[in-house]
Amino acid sequence: MALAKLGAVVLDCPDPRALAGFYAELLGGTVEGDGDWADLKVPGGGSLSFQAAPGYAPPKWPAPDASQQLHLDLAVSDLEAAEEGVLALGARPLDTEDRSRTWRVYADPAGHPFCLCAC
Incomplete structure (x- = not known):
């Protein structure tokens, strides 16, 4: 029995919304969130998340x-x-x-x- 299930893969970056937009164009899906965090909900139920990282x-x-x-x-x-x-x-x-x-x-x-x- 698994102890956990994968929620999302999170990428550090300087601009979460912009990088989520790049992957939305590449993979499809919708971008949610602004500021220090953005989520890309991809077709089929998966997601990629993007987090602001100062000094990235x-x-x-x-x-x-x-x-x-x-x-x-x-x-x-x-x-x-x-x-x-x-x-x-x-x-x-x-x-x-x-x-x-x-x-x-x-x-x-x-x-x-x-x-x-x-x-």
Whole structure:
């Protein structure tokens, strides 16, 4: 028997509403909240939350001497189209040169790494 169930994944960032808006454009859903906290309610019942972090420093990727903190793997049916879309939303490529792989790594506008994975 589990002692708990997952409520949400929370990302620290400088501007919770703006980063929630980035992920809303990427994943769909609705953004709730202002100020120091925002929630993205995604289709299917999941959620991502975003919390203001004074002095926020983005993770480094790849960096064996620094933690990437976490990353999201996002399943996509068309890797090329998804890449074009996330770049238009403000994502930054981190590891996209090997086009033979079924995944590519980007940073969101606050610097969190995430992967687009072909499904």
